[in-house]
Amino acid sequence: MTKNQLQNELKKRRPFDSPEQESILNILRTNDQFQNRFGRLFREFGLTPSQYNVLRILRGEGKPMPCQEIGERMIQVVPAMTGLLDRLEAQGHIRRERCTEDRRVVYIELTDSAKKLLQRMDAPVSELHKQLIGHLTTAEMKQLSRLLEKARLSVQSKLP
Numbered sequence: 001m002t003k004n005q006l007q008n009e010l011k012k013r014r015p016f017d018s019p020e021q022e023s024i025l026n027i028l029r030t031n032d033q034f035q036n037r038f039g040r041l042f043r044e045f046g047l048t049p050s051q052y053n054v055l056r057i058l059r060g061e062g063k064p065m066p067c068q069e070i071g072e073r074m075i076q077v078v079p080a081m082t083g084l085l086d087r088l089e090a091q092g093h094i095r096r097e098r099c100t101e102d103r104r105v106v107y108i109e110l111t112d113s114a115k116k117l118l119q120r121m122d123a124p125v126s127e128l129h130k131q132l133i134g135h136l137t138t139a140e141m142k143q144l145s146r147l148l149e150k151a152r153l154s155v156q157s158k159l160p
Contacts, residue, residue, distance in 0.1 A: 004022075006022060006025060006026050006029065009029065010025070010029075027148075034132055035049065037128060037131075037132060038125075038128065041124055041125065041128055044124075045117060045120070045121055046091065047117075049076075050074070050076065050078050050084055051084065051087065051088055051093075052121070053074055053075055053076070054070055054074070054084065054085070054088060054094070054108075055088070055093060055094075055110065055114050055117070055118055056118070057070050057073045057074070058070070058094070058108060058109070058110045058114075059110060059114075059115065059118055063109075064097065064107040064108060064109040065107065065108055066099075066105050066106065066107060066108075067081060067082075067085065067096075067105075067106045067107075067108055068105075070108060085108060088114075092111055092113050092114075093110070093111055093113065093114035093117070094108050094109060094110060094111060094114065095108075095109045095111060096108060096109075097109065
């Protein structure tokens with residue numbers, strides 16, 4: 001039996017135990033490589049992937065948002081959202097404002113400098129997307145997205 005690409009990359013001698021195992025390991029391996037490339041790009045702009053994600057969410061909303069809602073929209077779960085926001089505030093990228101009606105709610109707003117930073121990042125981020133996955137056809141990317149969503153929805157439906 002010939003080895004497949006993932007077996008070669010992992011220097012795995014025997015075949016995978018199941019197609020499920022091979023698929024999961026392919027997803028994890030690809031995710032790791034993509035995260036490394038995006039992490040490198042974001043570091044060039046003084047951000048972590050999570051910090052970029054917060055700024056991207058705020059820009060997309062176009063108005064101040066409650067901290068909790070930002071946390072719910074994150075691509076990856078961040079256990080220490082307050083610390084993440086503290087660092088963004090220290091860098092001058094966000095402002096916080098407590099809600100006058102409910103003091104437990106804190107609204108987060110982008111600063112002008114963060115908006116300018118995101119504008120500078122738009123082209124390099126878009127170019128990296130193209131470098132990483134632009135070799136796939138539009139139909140292949142749509143199929144990949146559908147399959148990943150199907151896998152993710154299956155996991156989400158089984159959570160307690």
